[in-house]
């Protein structure tokens with residue numbers, strides 16, 4: 001009989017994973033607490049934007065291998081892929097992980113594998129095992145492990161298969177059986193370690209990115225002060241054979257890079273100096289951008305005797321996706337609106353937003369007095385703009 005997998009949390013990570021496994025002949029129960037998500041998936045449709053995902057989900061549902069529900073079911077392998085945001089004050093919030101673990105506890109049996117895929121503060125996988133133990137499960141006979149996900153939105157279906165994976169069990173046997181599970185569908189290398197190192201590895205990867213982007217963002221602020229084109233500067237400096245500076249932007253967004261470093265800072269305190277500073281620099285870049293836009297709006301008003309219409313080009317946290325989580329572009333747009341500026345919000349990857357109208361980008365460019373590029377979406381690349389003030393935070397006009 002085919003092996004059964006229960007995937008808890010059907011978002012950007014859980015749904016692609018569930019659909020991939022179902023297409024690899026696992027019998028998959030996908031679980032989500034949101035009924036509409038469950039209904040959409042059971043119709044063979046998807047509730048998020050991700051290339052190729054629709055094809056995988058349709059095939060998985062049509063073959064009967066993927067069924068979504070709001071309740072878990074008995075399985076051989078349980079995968080937890082629920083959100084891990086933070087509370088006020090950047091305190092890690094693992095409430096979703098704990099509640100997902102409690103929800104599977106009645107179905108977990110001896111010999112099962114329980115995998116935490118959510119990006120988690122160090123020690124969370126041990127907490128998953130503790131929650132299972134508190135439900136009377138003998139955790140010496142259940143394999144609990146962490147396997148962080150490191151896919152790139154927009155390329156998830158390919159990277160789920162091709163990326164190397166890190167697996168860290170709460171016991172060496174848990175590591176071994178979990179590695180064997182991933183080897184059934186991952187073509188990249190599956191690297192074995194312990195649970196805490198696996199947790200820290202994922203946080204380290206994102207903190208490394210955040211720190212390097214902070215360097216680029218700080219350069220962009222300095223270059224503005226010195227009247228130097230930062231994009232040209234970075235291009236030139238990167239011609240050094242051992243220099244590879246990343247690109248600046250309007251800040252850092254998404255629920256990974258902008259969130260995960262705080263998990264280290266929270267636990268590491270005073271010893272997490274660079275990681276904390278990088279976060280602060282990236283957050284400051286967003287505030288700095290707001291000031292720049294406001295100054296441009298004020299200059300326009302002084303010159304023309306009327307309020308400037310500001311086109312905020314892009315709301316997503318990076319190019320060519322619809323994901324607005326922790327997005328500096330969205331934050332900037334909201335702040336400008338809240339502070340009374342006349343704003344046209346543009347995001348080609350979404351059709352509406354609950355807080356404001358989303359305007360077509362061609363129309364916005366025509367109507368606006370100040371055009372602010374916040375995200376380098378492909379739609380903006382060939383726009384022809386004449387005689388209007390343009391502020392480019394994402395390097396799309398260079």
Ligand SMILES: NC(=O)c1ccc[n+]([C@@H]2O[C@H](COP(=O)([O-])OP(=O)(O)OC[C@H]3O[C@@H](n4cnc5c(N)ncnc54)[C@H](O)[C@@H]3O)[C@@H](O)[C@H]2O)c1
Nearest residue numbers: 009010011012013032033081082083084099100118119149
């Ligand atoms: N999206 C990415 O690119 C990415 C990449 C690497 C790692 N991660 C990590 O993966 C984890 C999941 O991220 P995501 O992007 O898939 O989040 P998401 O918000 O897209 O999806 C999470 C889903 O879990 C559901 N959920 C919440 N609590 C639940 C519960 N108790 N039981 C069942 N379902 C529940 C939500 O309704 C939602 O549909 C996070 O820890 C994230 O940091 C995400």
